[in-house]
Amino acid sequence: MLLKNQFKKKILCLTGASGNLGRIFSKKYSKKYKILNYPYRIENTNKFKKWVKRNDKINYFLHFAGISGSKNINSRVCLKINYKSTINILKTLNKLELKNFKYFLFVSSSHVYKFSNNKLKENDKRAPKTIYALSKKKTEDFILDKKNKFNYKIGIARIFNFTSKLQIQGYLVPDLVNFIEKNKSKLMIKLNKFNSFRDFIHVHEVCSSLNLMIKKNFNGPLNIASGNKTNIVSLAKVIAKEKRIKGKIITTNKPSNNLIADISKLKKIGYLPKKNIKTFIKEYL
Numbered sequence: 001m002l003l004k005n006q007f008k009k010k011i012l013c014l015t016g017a018s019g020n021l022g023r024i025f026s027k028k029y030s031k032k033y034k035i036l037n038y039p040y041r042i043e044n045t046n047k048f049k050k051w052v053k054r055n056d057k058i059n060y061f062l063h064f065a066g067i068s069g070s071k072n073i074n075s076r077v078c079l080k081i082n083y084k085s086t087i088n089i090l091k092t093l094n095k096l097e098l099k100n101f102k103y104f105l106f107v108s109s110s111h112v113y114k115f116s117n118n119k120l121k122e123n124d125k126r127a128p129k130t131i132y133a134l135s136k137k138k139t140e141d142f143i144l145d146k147k148n149k150f151n152y153k154i155g156i157a158r159i160f161n162f163t164s165k166l167q168i169q170g171y172l173v174p175d176l177v178n179f180i181e182k183n184k185s186k187l188m189i190k191l192n193k194f195n196s197f198r199d200f201i202h203v204h205e206v207c208s209s210l211n212l213m214i215k216k217n218f219n220g221p222l223n224i225a226s227g228n229k230t231n232i233v234s235l236a237k238v239i240a241k242e243k244r245i246k247g248k249i250i251t252t253n254k255p256s257n258n259l260i261a262d263i264s265k266l267k268k269i270g271y272l273p274k275k276n277i278k279t280f281i282k283e284y285l
């Protein structure tokens with residue numbers, strides 16, 4: 001009976017299985033899908049083509065792999081891996097015309113957007129500030145421009161801030177925690193560079209949203225977020241309290257570089273994140 005059910009599972013190919021989201025998604029949905037973790041570097045198009053030919057029954061493709069973060073990134077390498085390699089994957093899948101293949105989900109970022117005080121909709125202006133965000137935007141542009149030329153649907157998941165125990169420095173929450181701990185002996189801890197409003201979503205709710213996009217074969221961009229704005233300074237106070245740091249958290253500038261999502265489309269396809277960052281942040285401290 002177990003083998004019978006196994007064959008009924010849809011086959012999902014996943015890149016970036018060793019990363020934050022890849023590891024968590026794989027664990028969460030290992031019983032729902034037959035997950036094939038792509039084992040090679042994504043830059044090698046020939047290896048990718050040969051591997052897909054050997055695994056030509058795949059139904060879905062979830063693309064996490066790439067260089068992430070915003071610090072100490074080589075621009076040329078970032079564009080080669082995040083942009084050019086992704087395009088080569090998309091073209092290869094299209095040329096192979098796999099009989100059972102229906103859907104490709106590209107994992108993008110909220111950082112493709114222009115910072116705004118308003119909630120951001122999927123059709124709002126994009127203006128990336130880092131090479132990482134630019135690599136995501138360029139890939140999005142290719143997908144949106146060529147979408148009618150592919151023989152499968154392509155979704156774009158614009159993920160806003162999330163955190164997990166697997167994250168290291170270079171991500172917002174680990175950087176914030178590290179900054180507070182480094183300055184814990186001070187009577188006042190000034191957080192001017194962190195003073196902004198952001199939209200946080202629990203990592204498991206990110207995975208649930210991605211799964212729903214796959215289930216619906218959602219075409220085009222979709223904000224993956226909670227729709228709630230959180231001031232980073234107020235979040236820092238929660239962190240300091242949990243870590244019993246007595247220094248007073250202060251800021252002398254106004255919030256800037258804000259990124260908050262309009263999640264109307266996410267709600268429309270049937271998902272509403274419920275967890276609050278000030279509660280679930282305690283899971284990671």
